[in-house]
Amino acid sequence: MATNVYMEALSPTMEEGRVVKWHKRDGDPVKTGETLAEVETDKAVMDLVARADGVLRQVAAAEGQTVAVGSVVAVIAAPGEAVGAGPATVPPTTTSGSGKRETGNVATVTAPAPVAVVPAPAAAAADATRVKASPLARRMAKEAGVDLKLVAGSGPGGRVIKKDLERAPSQGTLVASPAGAAVPSPVSRVPFPERSGAPYEDVPLTQIRKTIAKRLAASLGPIPHFFLTTEVDMERASEARDALNKQLGDQGAKVSFNDIIIKATAHALTKHPACNAWFQDDHIRYWHEVHIGVAVAVEDGLITPVIRNAELKSLADIGREAKELAERARNRRLQPNEYTGATFSVSNLGMFDIDQFTAVINPPEAGIIAVGSIVQKAVVVDGQPAVRRRMRITMSCDHRVIDGATGAAFLRTLKQMLENPLAMLL
Amino acid sequence: MATLTYRDALNQALREEMQRDPNVFLMGEEVGVYQGAYKVSRGLLEEFGPTRIVDTPIAELGFAGIGVGAAMAGLRPVIEFMTWNFAVLALDQIVNSAAKILYESGGQIPMPIVFRGPNGAALQLAAQHSQAWDSWLSHIPGLKVVAPATPADAKGLLKSAIRDNNPVIVLEGEMLYNLKGEVPEGEHVVPIGRADVKRPGRDVTFVCHSKTVAVALKAAEQLAEREGVSAEVLDLRSLRPLDEEAIVGSVARTNRAVVIEEGWPHAGIGAQVVDIIQREAFDQLDAPVLRVTQADVPMPYNKQLERLAKPSPDRVVAAARRVLYLD
Numbered sequence: 156m157a158t159n160v161y162m163e164a165l166s167p168t169m170e171e172g173r174v175v176k177w178h179k180r181d182g183d184p185v186k187t188g189e190t191l192a193e194v195e196t197d198k199a200v201m202d203l204v205a206r207a208d209g210v211l212r213q214v215a216a217a218e219g220q221t222v223a224v225g226s227v228v229a230v231i232a233a234p235g236e237a238v239g240a241g242p243a244t245v246p247p248t249t250t251s252g253s254g255k256r257e258t259g260n261v262a263t264v265t266a267p268a269p270v271a272v273v274p275a276p277a278a279a280a281a282d283a284t285r286v287k288a289s290p291l292a293r294r295m296a297k298e299a300g301v302d303l304k305l306v307a308g309s310g311p312g313g314r315v316i317k318k319d320l321e322r323a324p325s326q327g328t329l330v331a332s333p334a335g336a337a338v339p340s341p342v343s344r345v346p347f348p349e350r351s352g353a354p355y356e357d358v359p360l361t362q363i364r365k366t367i368a369k370r371l372a373a374s375l376g377p378i379p380h381f382f383l384t385t386e387v388d389m390e391r392a393s394e395a396r397d398a399l400n401k402q403l404g405d406q407g408a409k410v411s412f413n414d415i416i417i418k419a420t421a422h423a424l425t426k427h428p429a430c431n432a433w434f435q436d437d438h439i440r441y442w443h444e445v446h447i448g449v450a451v452a453v454e455d456g457l458i459t460p461v462i463r464n465a466e467l468k469s470l471a472d473i474g475r476e477a478k479e480l481a482e483r484a485r486n487r488r489l490q491p492n493e494y495t496g497a498t499f500s501v502s503n504l505g506m507f508d509i510d511q512f513t514a515v516i517n518p519p520e521a522g523i524i525a526v527g528s529i530v531q532k533a534v535v536v537d538g539q540p541a542v543r544r545r546m547r548i549t550m551s552c553d554h555r556v557i558d559g560a561t562g563a564a565f566l567r568t569l570k571q572m573l574e575n576p577l578a579m580l581l
Numbered sequence: 582m583a584t585l586t587y588r589d590a591l592n593q594a595l596r597e598e599m600q601r602d603p604n605v606f607l608m609g610e611e612v613g614v615y616q617g618a619y620k621v622s623r624g625l626l627e628e629f630g631p632t633r634i635v636d637t638p639i640a641e642l643g644f645a646g647i648g649v650g651a652a653m654a655g656l657r658p659v660i661e662f663m664t665w666n667f668a669v670l671a672l673d674q675i676v677n678s679a680a681k682i683l684y685e686s687g688g689q690i691p692m693p694i695v696f697r698g699p700n701g702a703a704l705q706l707a708a709q710h711s712q713a714w715d716s717w718l719s720h721i722p723g724l725k726v727v728a729p730a731t732p733a734d735a736k737g738l739l740k741s742a743i744r745d746n747n748p749v750i751v752l753e754g755e756m757l758y759n760l761k762g763e764v765p766e767g768e769h770v771v772p773i774g775r776a777d778v779k780r781p782g783r784d785v786t787f788v789c790h791s792k793t794v795a796v797a798l799k800a801a802e803q804l805a806e807r808e809g810v811s812a813e814v815l816d817l818r819s820l821r822p823l824d825e826e827a828i829v830g831s832v833a834r835t836n837r838a839v840v841i842e843e844g845w846p847h848a849g850i851g852a853q854v855v856d857i858i859q860r861e862a863f864d865q866l867d868a869p870v871l872r873v874t875q876a877d878v879p880m881p882y883n884k885q886l887e888r889l890a891k892p893s894p895d896r897v898v899a900a901a902r903r904v905l906y907l908d
Contacts, residue, residue: 291836291867310868310906317836317867318906 157236158207160229162222164302165194165201166491168366172196172203173221174228179211185231192228197366198458198494199487207231288315295320305491363456374515378434379554382513383562387573389529389544395576399470412546413449413503414474416526419572420501421445421465422579427565431498433519434556440519448497448517449477451484458484459517461497505529511547521556524569525549546573582765588758590732591621591697594739595659597767599629602657605743608635608644609661609698618663619699619758645671645696649678652694657743662698665714665752671696679748680723695742697751700728701792701843704756705887708879713844715791718750719820719853725773726820728752730794732762734818737771745773752820754792776824778831782813785901786831788854789841790817793873793892797841800897810905820850828854829861836867837904841892846874868904873897 162172175193179185190202191211205211209231216228286303288296292315296303301320308315360368392415400409424431424445433440445466448459460480462473483489502514503526514525527547534543548569552562572578585593599605606629611618613626613636626634637644641662648658662668668675675696682692702711719726725747729735735753742749779794780801787797794816801812815831817823832838838858840851851872858870876890902908 289867290864294864316906 157212157230157232158209159227160191160203160205160211160231162194162216162224162226162228163203164224164304165203166196166198167302167305167495168198169196169224169362171221171223171362173362174216174218175200176218177214179205181211181214183211184234185209185211195362195487197362198491199489203228205231209233209236286315287313289317291317292320307492361455363453363458367456370517371515374518378516378518380513380516380551381554381559381562382549382551383559383566384511384547384549385566385570387546387548387570388534389546389573392573392576393529393544403471410470410474411477412505412529413501413526414470414477415576416503416524416573417447417449417462417465417473417477417501418468418470419569419576419579420499420524421447421462421468422572423565423569424499425466426568427561429561430522430552430557430565432521432556433498434521434553435519439521439556442498444498446496446498448494448500448520448523449480450500450502450514451481453485453487458489458494459497459500460484460489460494463496499523501526505546511549513549514551516551516553518553521553522562522565523551525551582763584761585732585736585764586758587729587732587735587753587760587762588619588621590736590762590764591739591753592623592625593764594736594743595622595625596628598740598743599625599633602743604655605657605659606633606635606651607659607661608637608648610637610639610663612636612661617661619755621661621753621758641667641671642674645674646678648694648696649674649682649692652679652692652748653682653690657693657695659695659697659743662696664710664755665698665700666710666712668696668698668714675718675724675748675750676721680721683747684723691746692748693743693746694748695739695751696748697739697742698753699755699758700752701754702756702875702880702887702891703754705882705884706880707882711880711887713752713842713875715752715820715842715844716849716853718752719850724748724750724821726750726752727773727818728791728820729771729818730757730779730789730791730816732760733764733769734771734777734816736764737769738773738818740770741773744770749773752791756792760795771818774819774822774824776827777816777818778813778827779816780812780814782811782835784811784835785837785839785904786813786815786828786835787839787841787897787901788815788817788828788831788851790820790850792843793841796892796894797897799894800901803894803898804901808902808905808907810901810907812901817850817854823853823857825857825861828857829865832858832862833865836865837901838870839873839897839900839904840870841873841897843875843892846872846877849874868906871900871904873900 165172172194175195177192178190185191185205186208187205189205191205192203193200194203212230212232214229216222222228287308288303289310293303295317299320303315306315306319309319310316396410396412396415403409428441431442431445444464447462447465449462450457450459462476465473480493497520499520500517500523502523504512505526505528509527511527512525514523516523529544529546531542532545533540534545536543550562550566595607607622607625612622613631613634616623622634645660648660651658679692679694682690701713715728718724725745727738727742727749729738739751742751780798782801787801789797794814797814801814804810804812813831813835815827840854842850844850851874855870855872873892873896875892878890881887881890
C-alpha cells in the first residue's frame with residue numbers, strides 16, 4: 156500500500172516549508188529513516204525522512220517550491236505497486252519564499268506544474284508517522300499546540316508522557332528570535348545594487364525573515380519594555396581574560412569577552428531568580444535552571460542558540476559550546492531543541508563598534524541584555540583621572556515580571572561580577 | 582466516638598437494626614448458642630431469643646433457601662455463612678432465586694435479604710478455604726455487593742444492606758474482625774455505591790477494597806517516605822454498583838492508577854475498574870493501568886508461598902513505580 160510523504164512540521168512554528176533539494180528521485184528505492192529531501196523551515200534546513208520502505212513516486216513539489224505543512228509532496232509505493240494518476244494535492248506554489256529574486260522588470264520565478272498524486276488511505280500514513288504518547292500527553296500537546304513529533308519521550312519505548320510536556324516549553328516559546336530585529340547582519344542578503352537598469356529589486360522574504368518579523372512584532376508591541384543601562388569597568392575582566400588565555404595556551408578555543416559575560420549573567424541570575432523567569436499569561440514561571448540564549452547573526456537573520464545550565468558550566472565549556480552552536484547556526488544546522496527554551500538572553504554588538512543599544516525581548520523570557528563595545532575612556536578613579544576599558548550594558552525588562560528596582564539589583568550584581576571576575580568563584 | 586473492632590461494629594449494626602425492625606432476623610451456622618464462629622453475633626441470642634437468632638444445620642443451600650422464602654413472605658433475613666467458601670453450596674439460591682425474584686415476578690416481590698460472612702484468605706487455610714469471591718458475586722445483575730474495610734464502614738454498610746429491598750452481599754474478612762477503629766454511635770449509615778478516599782494524594786490512585794485497603798495504605802506510606810510520591814487510596818467499599826464517578830475523578834487528578842484486589846486476576850474486579858478508567862478517563866491517562874492481585878494459582882498452604890501469592894505493599898509499590906515511570 157502506498158504511503159503519502161507529507162510536508163512535516165519540522166520546527167515547532169513551521170507552517171510551510173521550501174524544498175531545497177531532493178535527495179531521492181522519482182523511482183528511487185527508499186528505506187524508512189532515509190533522507191528524502193532537505194527542507195528549509197522558518198529556522199533551519201532540516202531533513203525530511205522516509206516513513207516507509209518502498210519506491211519514491213509522484214514527487215509533487217519541485218526544488219525551490221514552498222508548500223504548506225500537511226501537503227502531500229510525494230508517495231512511497233511498494234515495489235512494483237501501481238500508483239495511478241489523480242488530482243493534484245499540492246497547493247499552487249507561492250513566489251514568496253521560493254528563494255529566487257524578482258526584479259522590477261524581470262520575473263524570474265516559474266511555478267513548477269503541480270504533479271498528480273493519489274493520496275494513500277489516511278490510516279497507512281498515520282501508522283507510518285505514529286508518535287508514541289500517553290493519552291494525557293496527547294491531550295496536553297493538543298491544548299498547548301505542541302507538535303509531539305518534536306518532543307523527546309522519556310517513557311518506555313520513547314513514549315511521550317506528561318513530564319516531557321511539562322518540561323517542554325509551550326508553543327509560544329519554542330521559537331528563537333531575540334534581540335535584534337534591529338541587528339544588522341553583516342552577511343545579510345541585502346540586494347547588491349546591480350546595474351541592470353531596474354529602478355528596484357524585490358527580494359522575497361525567506362522563512363527566517365518571516366519568523367523574525369512575526370515574532371518581534373509580537374514582542375515590542377504587547378510586552379511593556381523598559382530599559383536600564385549601566386557602564387562597567389572591564390579592566391579586571393580584560394586582565395582575567397588575558398591570564399586565562401595564556402593559561403589555556405594552545406588548547407583550542409580562547410575565552411572571549413562574550414563567554415565571560417554569559418557566565419557572569421548566569422551567575423547573577425542565580426542570585427536574582429526574579430529575573431530568570433517566563434511570563435505565561437496567567438502565571439510567571441520562575442526557573443531554577445539558567446539557560447542563556449545567545450543571539451547569533453546568520454545569513455538573512457538571526458537565531459539564539461541556547462547554552463543550557465550556563466550557571467553550572469566552566470568558562471571553557473561555555474566558550475566551546477557557544478562557538479560550536481554559533482558555527483552550526485550559521486550553517487543552519489541547529490536542531491529545534493538547540494534554539495528553544497532559554498530563560499534569559501544576551502545580545503552582543505560590541506564587535507560592531509556599537510556603544511550601547513536596546514534589544515527586543517524574546518518572549519516568554521522576561522529579560523535580555525544588550526552588550527556594547529569595550530572602549531578606552533578617561534574616567535575618574537579614586538579622585539584621579541585615569542584611562543580605563545569600559546563597556547555599556549543595557550537590560551530590557553518585561554515590566555509584567557521585573558520591576559525597576561528588581562532589574563537594577565540584578566544589573567548591579569552583574570556589574571560587580573564583571574568588575575571583579577573573582578567574585579564568580581564565590 | 583467509640584473505638585470498636587470490626588466484629589463489634591457488625592454486632593452493633595445487627596443489634597440496632599433488629600431493635601429498629603422486628604422483621605429483621607439472623608440465621609446461620611453457630612450464630613446462636615455459640616454466638617458466631619467469629620463472635621459477630623455475641624449477645625444477640627440472649628437479647629432477641631431463638632426465633633430471631635436461628636441456628637441451622639450444616640446445610641448452606643437449605644438455610645439460604647429458607648432465607649429467600651422468608652424474604653418473599655415479608656421478613657428481612659440476614660444469612661450468615663461461616664465463610665464464603667462454604668456459600669458456594671448456596672449459590673443456586675443466591676443467584677437463581679434471590680437475584681431473580683424481583684425481576685421474574687415483574688417487580689411484585691422484593692427480596693430484602695442479606696448474605697454475609699468472611700471472604701478471601703486468612704492464614705494457612707489452604708486452597709479450598711482461601712478464596713475471594715468478589716468478582717463471582719459482583720457478576721450477577723440483581724445482587725448488590727459491599728466489602729467494607731474499616732469498622733465504621735462495616736457498621737454503616739451492614740445497616741444499609743439490611744434496609745435495602747434487594748439482596749445484598751456483605752463480604753467481611755477473618756483477618757479484619759480484630760481491626761479496631763472509631764465507629765460513630767447510633768444512626769450511622771454508609772450508602773451503597775459510594776467509594777471513599779482513605780488517603781488523598783496527587784501522583785497515583787490506588788483503587789482497592791476490603792483487606793487490600795490496608796495494603797494500599799501501607800504502600801502509600803512507603804512511597805511517601807522513600808520516593809516522595811503522593812498516592813491516593815480510593816476504597817471502593819461497594820463492588821456493585823461501582824462508584825464510577827469517584828474512580829474517574831481520582832484518576833483525572835493523578836493520571837495514573839494501580840488497581841488492587843484479593844481475588845485472582847482473570848476477570849477480576851480490577852478488570853472492571855480498568856475498563857471504566859480506560860473508557861471514561863482515557864485522555865487523563867499518562868501510563869497504562871496496572872493491577873495487583875492474588876497470584877493466578879490455588880492458594881498455597883506453605884506459609885512463605887501464601888505470603889508471596891497475596892497482594893502485598895511491596896508489590897503495590899513496584900506497580901506504582903512502573904506507572905510513575907520511576908523504574
